Amino acid sequence: MNRYGIDFDVKNIPDLDPAFMPILKFNRAFLKTAKKPVAFAVERSGGQVAVCRTFLQGTPEGREADRYYADRLVKSMLWLQGGFKIYVSGDEDVYEFLKETYAPTGKRAFDADFMAGVYEHPFEVVYCDQVPEEKGASQAIGRHLGGCRVGFDAGGSDRKVSAVIDGKSVYSEEVVWFPKTNADPDYHYDGIVAAFKSAAAHMPRVDAVGVSSAGIYIDNRTMVASLFLKVSKADFDAKVKDIYIRAARDVFGPDVPLVVCNDGDVSALAGAMGLGENSVLGIAMGTSEAVGYVDEHGNITGWLNELAFMPVDVNPEAMEDEWSGDIGCGVKYFSQDGVIKLAPRAGIALAETLSPAEKLKVVQKAMEEGSEAAARVYRSIGVYLGHALAYYYDLYHCKHVLLLGRVMSGKGGDIILEEAKRVLADEYPECTGKLFPALPDEQTRRVGQSAAAASLPEV
The missing domain is CATH 3.30.420.40 (ATPase, nucleotide binding domain)
Structure with missing residues (x-):
């Protein structure tokens, strides 16, 4: 596969989305030939800073690839960790590109405005000789x-x-x-x-x-x-x-x-309490993709964890998210939107008069009745998920992933989990024996969201 001159191979492709290009594969292929050091940082509330030190091609012919890589990387940092200020060091062209991209009339104006509202601080992109040091507040x-x-x-x-x-x-x-x-x-x-x-x-x-x-x-x-x-x-x-x-x-x-x-x-806390372990990533696939994380010490990180708006697909024809106006983001893969997107491709008719939740129920009913078309939908989501979980593991280094929400219910959820595990084993050996995706067990379910919430304050 090729994007901006970057070649990479993917063995497992979703049956119903053959143009899918997992972002982790793209990033790894890009970095094989990238030699120019560059650093990005995003600052959020309380002086917290997330830092990524990486590389660019740094050549005239690699300019567009560099810009694309920087765009996807910085967008991911913003929705993963949050921030109102982007620091760039090491490449002035990429800085100028990002400054224009996050301007009020730029392609990421939505992201800039959203983050400014969250942190009640004007959004900025600045160039510096050296980005600030990493600082967290878990x-x-x-x-x-x-x-x-x-x-x-x-x-x-x-x-x-x-x-x-x-x-x-x-x-x-x-x-x-x-x-x-x-x-x-x-x-x-x-x-x-x-x-x-x-x-x-x-x-x-x-x-x-x-x-x-x-x-x-x-x-x-x-x-x-x-x-x-x-x-x-x-x-x-x-x-x-x-x-x-x-x-x-x-x-x-x-x-x-x-x-x-x-x-x-x-949700991640409830899962950790149910499992009796830490390092838990909870992913709820329902109306959107809701994510939470409890780190290896049992703490939350202060990150946004809004993976619904973080890119997972670098296919230039990927479906657009209507809210942010961007393409290839998790919400169109790991929510009821993902099911609705794929169902017609499998030959399942969904009436336009139905609500999104009702459309999901049509596919779920077909799955319970043994429909092969519905199984193709869930297998394709499972392939998406296998690639995405490897990416999430790269970012969080989590041990457990709990898969929750309406999309994961019933026979369809079992198929998604089975396919995701297969893709992980086949394409991402670094996750073998280290990452354990699962549906919540009865103990985890019994903890309950509201009961886990009751344990939040320290007296």
């Missing part, structure tokens, strides 16, 4: 079981809450709600408060409150979250950014410890 989360705790899990279609006393759930409830379609932030606030009060009623006191919620949270504040999709910017700034802080304060007073975490990180 922190231990969860596994605090003592006392009377409330654990709340805010999902897109239901909200769950648990009352947990000394690590044992004494009460839990699940309530249907519609946060994504409601523009009134008081609707969300009232639902959170009702859940808090419901759990508190089953304990003699409340010592701590933990929240698992889709979105990006910094210092317990909501920076970006799809749960509040319909809320206006003015209402978001006034009532949503501190919604969990206000709700906990109003119900329990100002002194009860509160920790709000991204639901992907809490």
Whole structure:
């Protein structure tokens, strides 16, 4: 295969997507002939910095390949680790290219604007003689079981809450709600408060409150979250950014410890607690690709882990993500969108009148009935996943991968896992005996998202 003059071989290609080009294969082929040192860094909140020291071709004929490699690499760093400032050292042409790319009228204007909003800081691209040193701020989360705790899990279609006393759930409830379609932030606030009060009623006191919620949270504040999709910017700034802080304060007073975490990180924590191990990457394939990570010390890293918007495919004709306007990103491979993309190629008709969730159910029903067409869809996703897991292993050095979400349910999920393992064994021997992808076992399921959330705050 060839992209910008870079040749690389892929043995395992998805049956329904023969043009798929895994990014890890491209990167490794590119670096075989790259000799010019270059460094990139991205700065995020609290002075944290992620650094990548790598190489470019550094020749006139390799200029376009260098720009493409830098574009994909920096984009990946931003969505993996987060940041509002890009540092470039070692190549002024690539710097000028990235500065133009992330300008308000550039191809990555969406990414720049998104990151500026998350970190409440203007987005910049700067050139320097030497990039800053790596600086992280990993922190231990969860596994605090003592006392009377409330654990709340805010999902897109239901909200769950648990009352947990000394690590044992004494009460839990699940309530249907519609946060994504409601523009009134008081609707969300009232639902959170009702859940808090419901759990508190089953304990003699409340010592701590933990929240698992889709979105990006910094210092317990909501920076970006799809749960509040319909809320206006003015209402978001006034009532949503501190919604969990206000709700906990109003119900329990100002002194009860509160920790709000991204639901992907809490999923990884629940998995780690269930497995009794660390170094766990949790990937939930549902409406999108939600990811969380607990490192080898049992800590979260402070990274964004928004792999849905990180490139996995360098095929120039890959499907575009409507939100970011970019192509080849994980959301179109590891979510219901991936199933919907491939189903017609396998001959499965999906009515346009159906919602994405309903389209997924059509394919799942066909799979349960033994459809070979549906099996082809899931096998293709499994091949995607095998290549992507090798890439994720390269980035995280994780030991366990827990595969969650609606796409992984039923017979289709078993096929995806089987194919992913086969591709890993066939093409990425460095992962053999070191990376263990799996569906969650019963112990992990029993821990539960809301119960794991209850363990977040330290008292």
